[in-house]
Amino acid sequence: MTKVILKNYVTGKVKESDMEVVPTEAIELKVPEGSKDVIVLKNLYLSCDPYMRSLMTKHDEPFFLDFIPGKVIRGMGVSKVIDSTHADFKVGDFVWGITGWEEYSLISNPHDFFKINHPELPLSYYTGVLGMPGLTAYVGFYEIASPKEGEYVFVSAAAGAVGQLVGQFAKLMGCYVVGSAGSDEKVELLKNKFGFDDAFNYKKESDLNLALKRCFPDGIDIYFENVGGAMLGAVLNNMRLHGRISACGMISQLNLVEHEGVRNLFQIIAKGIRIEGFQVLHHYAKYPKFEEMAVQYIKEGKIIYVEDIAEGLENAPSALIGIFEGRNVGKQVVVVSKE
Structure with missing residues (x-):
């Protein structure tokens, strides 16, 4: 063994x-x-x-x-x-x-x-989907971000364990959803399998701020944060008034000795943006409710x-x-x- x-x-x-x-x-x-x-x-x-x-x-x-x-x-x-x-x-x-x-x-x-x-x-x-990542997506999107039908949602690391679910939950809510990923294969997966309205390969974008303006000409209501660093800075520039950021993870920072700073934090004040971080282990009591919802969605083919x-x-x-x-x-x- x-x-x-x-x-x-x-x-x-x-x-x-x-x-x-x-x-x-x-x-x-x-x-x-x-x-x-x-x-x-x-x-x-x-x-x-x-x-x-x-x-x-x-x-x-x-x-x-x-x-x-x-x-x-x-x-x-x-x-x-x-x-x-x-x-x-x-x-x-x-x-x-x-x-x-x-x-x-x-x-x-x-x-x-x-x-x-x-x-x-x-x-x-x-x-x-039925374990910790699924519960993370559920809590971070439905409870932290408080989505409304028709809102504009951006998900980073969108082809990962959590991101792919957040995007599908947002579509079921009637939101407009864009995701970022690190390869063309993943971008196609987001658009053609998970039903995202749009997606982009962040590694091919010379300016993340312009990439987000292209995808969200009217701005972002909800950002599901999985990445941190430069992506977070670009998102702050493109948030709408009273936007919400559900801070789930910052994978770009995990291998760094010195974490990258974000220089435009005044956007939080100017736009009344709410940022809330969370750890899913503090929300385990919600698991039974989440499990039954997710199982039904899977069996009905509503999420992949x-x-x-x-x-x-x-x-x-x-x-x-x-x-x-x-x-x-x-x-x-x-x-x-x-x-």
Whole structure:
């Protein structure tokens, strides 16, 4: 059996060599005798997410649960319960939550795990559209951004796990939606598969401000922020009065030692713009409502989800690095086992 560990804390750009696939010590696939509220999981699918880069750098702030060098990397995953002393989880249940990047995990007090209620759908969807990224899109768009029919919506990193859903939610609301992505292939995906009204390859734009003016001649009401840096600066110039920015992530900044500044923040005052950041873990109570909505949309064909699959735990480090280099098309998933 194997696991993926962090070798050392990372400064600057994360590399595949910062992680290592190593043999794991032999474990008995049973809850230790006398243990209460413990589950043993067989990990099936692992999620590669941008926030994981933040946890590879040591922080002094207590709300960062940093990875520990030499220890297994943790992330969102879909697993099968193979032993349990927890009343809410039975042997054979499928669950999703934060697990180890390893074949089997022993989880104490699994209060942040969710039982999968719709195993008739692809289980890997619970790393994405029906898991944390889906709930992130739901909270950030519907609750933080407070959309109205007919509004103008811009989504950066729009072909990623969260962005592709935000765009589709916005279209279902009757909004005009534009997305940015890092390749022509992704731009075509946004327009032809996800139903965005327009999209552009930001790598081919010499002036992001002009690109946004071209797509939004009347300005932007809602910006779903996944990127930060220069894109945020260009968006502020193009926001409408009383626009809203739902700050979900800033992937362009995660590998930088010194984060880029935004120089036109006075636009926030001049236009009465509201910017609100959020972490989805503070909104887990909303998950049951979100799950039923998303399941219905999937079964009715109202939303489509694209995954980028990497086979095998040994390929997990490369898959994670790929999301920072723009190699993935859709949600990056690592298959550990198919049961």
